[in-house]
Amino acid sequence: xxxxxxxxxxxREVRPSAGSESWSxxxxxxxxxxxxxxxxxxxxxxxxxxxxxxxxxxxxSVPPAQxxxxxxRSGPxxxxxxxxxxxxxxxxxxxxxxxxxxxPAPDASAPPMLAPAAESTxxxxxxxxxxDDSxxxxxGAPxxxxxxxxxxxxxxxxxxxxxxxxxxxxxAAIRWRLDPETLxxxxxxxxxxxxxxxxxxxKLGVALDNRSRARxxxxxxxxxxxxxxxxDALADGRLAVTYxxxxxxxxxxxxxxxxxxxxxxxxxxxxxxxxxxxxxxxAELPDRLRAALHEHAGxxxxxxxxxxxxxxxxxxxxxxxxxxxxxxxARTAVALDAVRDRAAASxxxxxxxxxxxxxxxxxxxxxxxxxxLGLWGYADAEGNxxxxxxYAEAQPFxxxxxxxxxxxxxxxxxxxxxxxxxxxxxxxxxAVGSFSAGLxxxxxxxxxxxxxxxxxxxxxxxxxxxxxxxxxxxxxxVRRGGWGAVDRNGQLLVPTRYHGFPTALTDGRYVDxxxxxxxxxxxxxxxxxxxxxxxxxVVEPAYRALVIHPVAFLVGDGAxxxxxxxxxxxxxxDPVHPSRAKxxxxxxxxxxxxxxxx
Numbered sequence: 001x002x003x004x005x006x007x008x009x010x011x012r013e014v015r016p017s018a019g020s021e022s023w024s025x026x027x028x029x030x031x032x033x034x035x036x037x038x039x040x041x042x043x044x045x046x047x048x049x050x051x052x053x054x055x056x057x058x059x060x061s062v063p064p065a066q067x068x069x070x071x072x073r074s075g076p077x078x079x080x081x082x083x084x085x086x087x088x089x090x091x092x093x094x095x096x097x098x099x100x101x102x103x104p105a106p107d108a109s110a111p112p113m114l115a116p117a118a119e120s121t122x123x124x125x126x127x128x129x130x131x132d133d134s135x136x137x138x139x140g141a142p143x144x145x146x147x148x149x150x151x152x153x154x155x156x157x158x159x160x161x162x163x164x165x166x167x168x169x170x171x172a173a174i175r176w177r178l179d180p181e182t183l184x185x186x187x188x189x190x191x192x193x194x195x196x197x198x199x200x201x202x203k204l205g206v207a208l209d210n211r212s213r214a215r216x217x218x219x220x221x222x223x224x225x226x227x228x229x230x231x232d233a234l235a236d237g238r239l240a241v242t243y244x245x246x247x248x249x250x251x252x253x254x255x256x257x258x259x260x261x262x263x264x265x266x267x268x269x270x271x272x273x274x275x276x277x278x279x280x281x282x283a284e285l286p287d288r289l290r291a292a293l294h295e296h297a298g299x300x301x302x303x304x305x306x307x308x309x310x311x312x313x314x315x316x317x318x319x320x321x322x323x324x325x326x327x328x329x330a331r332t333a334v335a336l337d338a339v340r341d342r343a344a345a346s347x348x349x350x351x352x353x354x355x356x357x358x359x360x361x362x363x364x365x366x367x368x369x370x371x372x373l374g375l376w377g378y379a380d381a382e383g384n385x386x387x388x389x390x391y392a393e394a395q396p397f398x399x400x401x402x403x404x405x406x407x408x409x410x411x412x413x414x415x416x417x418x419x420x421x422x423x424x425x426x427x428x429x430x431a432v433g434s435f436s437a438g439l440x441x442x443x444x445x446x447x448x449x450x451x452x453x454x455x456x457x458x459x460x461x462x463x464x465x466x467x468x469x470x471x472x473x474x475x476x477x478v479r480r481g482g483w484g485a486v487d488r489n490g491q492l493l494v495p496t497r498y499h500g501f502p503t504a505l506t507d508g509r510y511v512d513x514x515x516x517x518x519x520x521x522x523x524x525x526x527x528x529x530x531x532x533x534x535x536x537x538v539v540e541p542a543y544r545a546l547v548i549h550p551v552a553f554l555v556g557d558g559a560x561x562x563x564x565x566x567x568x569x570x571x572x573x574d575p576v577h578p579s580r581a582k583x584x585x586x587x588x589x590x591x592x593x594x595x596x597x598x
Contacts, residue, residue, distance in 0.1 A: 002041060003502070016402075019202070023136040024028050026402070031295055038258060040240070053382075064130050065533075071280075072423060082531045084110045085258075097205035100459060107476075113322070113346055119221075126575075134199070135241070137271070143352065148167065148342075149489055158172035166199075167195075167196045167199030167200045167219075168200070168215075168216075168219060169200075170192070170195075170199070170274060171194050171196050171222070171597065172198075172578065172597055173221065174187070174188065174189075174192070174193070174196075175188065176188070176226075177329060178334055179343075180337065180338060180421065181332050181338060183302060183335055184266065185226060185297045185335070186226075187226045187227065187286065191222055193226060193227055193250075194223075194227065196223050197220055197223040197224060197227070199221055200216050200220040200223065201220065204216045204217065204218055204220070210243045210244075210246045210247045211243075211247055211249070211252065211341075213240075213243045214240050214241075214243035214244035214246075214247065214252055214256055215240075215252070215255075216262070217236045217237075217240035217256075218236070218237060218240035218241075218244070218255060218256045219259075219597070221233045221234075221236035221237040221240060221259055221260065222262070222577075222597065223264060224236060224260055225266055229267055230263060230267050233263045233266075234260075234264070234267065236264050237256070237259055237260035237263045238260060240256040240259065240260065241253070241256045241257055241260055244257075248518065249444050249517070250282060250517045251289070251517075251550075252282060253280075254280040254281070254282065254285055254289065254293070255280075255289075255596075257276045257277075257279055258276065258277065258280045258292070258293055258598055259598060260276055260298065261273040261274075261276035261277045261280070261296070261297075261300070262598055264276065264360065265296075265299070265300045265303065265374075268303075270300055270303060271360075272302050274297065274300055274301075274351050274358045275292055275358055275360055277296065277297035277300065277358075278355055278358040278359055279359065280299070281293045281297070282516055283505070283507055283509070284505065284515055284516050284517060284548075284550060285550055285552040286551055286591075287318075287320045287550075287588075288321070288323065288325075288591075288596055289596050290317075290320050291316075291317040291318075291320040291321050291328060292317070292326070292596040292598050293598075294313040294316040294317040295313065295314065295317040295328065295331065295332070295335075296315030296316070296598055297313045298310040298311070298312075298314045298317070298335065298497055299335065300336070301313060301341060302338060302358075303344065304349070305346060305349040306348065306349045306350060306352070306353075307339050307342060307343050307347075307348040307349050308348050308350075308351060308352055309349075309350075309351075309352035309353065310339060310341060311336070313354055314332050314335055314336065317332065317408070318332060324588070341383070362390065362398065363380075363381045363466055364397035365378035365379060365380055365386050365387060365397060365417055366379060366396065366397075366516040367379060367394045367395075368385070368395060369389075370387075370389040373389050375389040375390055375391060375392065376389060376390075376391040376392070376393065376404075377390065377391070377394070377403075377424050378391035378394070378397075378417075378419075380413050381550065386417075386419075387415075387418075387419040388419075390406065391404040391405060391406055391407075392405050392406060392407040392409075393405040393412075395432075395434060396434070396466060396591060397417060398434040398435045398436065399436070399438070400416060400417055401414055401415070401416060401433045401435050401440075401455060402414070402415055402434075403432045403434070403440075405420050405425070406425065409425045410430065411425045411426070411427070411428055411429055411430055411441075412425060412429045412430070412431075412432045413425040414432075414440075422455055422456075422457075423453075423455075423457045428444050429442040429443065429444065429447030430443060430444065430445060431443040431445075431446040431447075433470055435455065436470040436471045436472065437471035437472075437474060437488060438454055439452045439453065439454060439460055439461070439471055439476075439488060440453055441470070441476075441543050443463075443469045446461075447468075448465070448466045448467070449463045449464065449465070449469045450463060450465040450466075450467070450478075451463035451464070451465075451468075452462075452476075452488075452490070457591060460488065460490070461486065461488075461489075461490035462490065464480065465478045465479060466479045466480055466481075467479040469501075469512050469513050470487065470512065470513065471513075472511070472512070472513035473513075473514050473516060473517075473518055473533065474487055475487055475489060475493065475494075475513065475514050475533055476513065476535070477501050477512075477513050477514075477520070478496065479496065480496045480508065481496055481523075482496040482497045482498050482499060483496060483499065483500055483501055484497065484498065485513075485520070485533075486494035493533065494519060494520075494522075494531055494535045495532060495535065496532065497524070498522040498523060498524050498541075499524055499525065500522070500523040501513070501520050501521065501522055501523070502521050502523055503519075503520050503521040503548065504521060504547045504548065505547065505548050505586060506547055506548070506549045506550070506554065513532055515520045515548060517548075518532055518533035519531075519532055519538070519548055520532075521546050521547075521548065523541065524541040525541070526544070527540035527541040527543060527544065528541055528543050528544070528545065528546040529542060529544050529546065530546065530548070530553060532570070538567075538568075538569050539553060539565060539569040539589070540569070543555040543556065543557070543561075544556055544558030545558060545562075546559055547580060549564070549587065551566075551567065551587065551591070552564045552565060552566055552567065552572055552587055553565040553566075553567070553569070554583050554584070555575060556580070557575055560578060561575045561576060561577065561578070561580075562575060562579060562580050562583045563576065563577065563583060563585060564581065564583050564586070565573030572587075573586050573590075575585070
């Protein structure tokens with residue numbers, strides 16, 4: 001029986017995907033140290049910088065693939081979990097955050113929400129409520145449990161909450177069994193899952209925006225995969241990635257890619273699955289989501305007999321959660337038993353691959369120095385010389401190109417990976433930056449007046465900037481009086497009014513430009529705020545210290561007290577904590593009920 005088809009959607013414009021672009025930064029000095037700010041980076045920069053998200057694209061016009069419901073098949077059913085009996089003389093504990101409304105439909109852009117994370121073969125306790133980014137947790141003292149309520153009838157069992165009816169919430173609430181040999185999830189009730197899929201199809205019929213369609217298509221892909229309809233799951237998964245990339249949102253795109261990778265893994269198409277897992281995993285994502293990505297990437301490696309690489313992924317997943325996720329620990333124990341059995345039968349397989357190998361790109365030649373000649377050349381991954389030692393200076397290859405300077409020249413030339421010239425030294429560039437997003441900043445006098453050129457030496461952005469940073473996510477920070485940002489066409493999107501772009505992340509890194517999410521920390525008169533890639537001020541520059549967290553902004557008062565804002569710039573946690581780590585732990589506690597659905 002076929003699921004109901006989506007009604008004909010209204011005309012919508014298809015926008016190109018806005019994924020992050022690879023780039024490389026020329027060396028810069030470290031950002032200024034501020035009291036209470038993030039740890040210093042490996043590089044130096046007097047004026048750190050970063051880049052914001054592209055304007056929200058119009059909805060993608062491609063309709064979702066139709067899903068056919070398979071015939072019912074028998075399957076093991078998960079016994080219902082009995083409700084805990086009420087304790088006489090006590091009231092049910094109050095929620096940790098009274099200001100958070102009832103659970104809305106889970107959003108794929110929320111920190112957790114991938115394909116359903118598999119469980120062990122044993123039934124698991126009742127699931128956490130699905131998370132939603134729009135529900136803003138609020139800090140505050142937790143309500144004491146077990147306190148008597150005056151006038152309450154303590155002999156009556158409290159009313160049980162109604163089970164979820166929204167298909168997204170139902171999917172998030174299902175507890176999955178994990179096959180101990182294949183490490184694949186098994187649906188406890190196929191009929192319930194078919195009903196969920198039909199419900200998602202109905203919601204798709206009225207969802208016209210890119211965000212909703214990306215979420216619903218990828219979740220429907222999850223349901224079809226678990227029901228064994230891999231062709232339908234593949235069609236939905238690919239279309240979901242198209243919609244997600246059109247939003248330009250990091251978490252939403254990572255979720256769609258991970259869910260598609262799951263389908264490909266089940267189909268045995270492991271190279272593409274591994275590539276998608278690697279592309280999806282970014283240090284700017286929440287730890288729960290990154291742990292889920294490593295866990296599922298490890299299962300893909302196990303399928304291929306890459307057992308050392310699988311163990312590496314499982315270890316990274318556990319490290320990210322630091323023992324705070326007992327269900328992940330239980331699933332990992334099942335996975336390691338599978339590794340042991342396969343290793344006993346056929347060994348541990350090949351050594352782990354580099355990320356570049358999984359992404360499918362060839363490793364470019366790397367600079368190598370000849371001590372006797374005092375000159376630079378380039379060698380391949382095996383150490384074989386592929387470009388002779390003939391340069392006084394040599395920059396690393398970026399996007400298949402590298403700037404080099406011969407001993408007799410004072411100006412830079414551009415070569416490709418074979419050593420052939422692309423831009424000759426007689427063009428007069430005394431200072432150059434590596435290519436990123438197809439453009440490189442160059443200066444004729446080596447002191448300023450920077451302009452951007454493409455690999456054919458066509459000027460794309462006219463000269464006129466005192467200082468610049470590489471393009472990242474389609475934007476580059478520039479200084480002309482103050483710091484701002486331009487796009488690849490030279491349009492000034494962030495006005496040059498700021499004193500710096502000290503964009504710091506919670507893992508201790510500084511980003512020289514905007515983050516992959518399209519956010520940048522800006523500084524004005526010693527106070528810090530946040531702008532996005534459209535130039536919109538998300539957080540007014542009002543804080544002595546500010547660090548970008550995957551789901552929030554950590555803010556410090558400069559006197560050692562830290563708190564947090566949500567992604568709308570609203571107060572989330574009061575600035576009363578003695579360290580950033582304490583605030584991060586508080587955010588994790590507030591999000592304790594969220595779990596990625598892969």
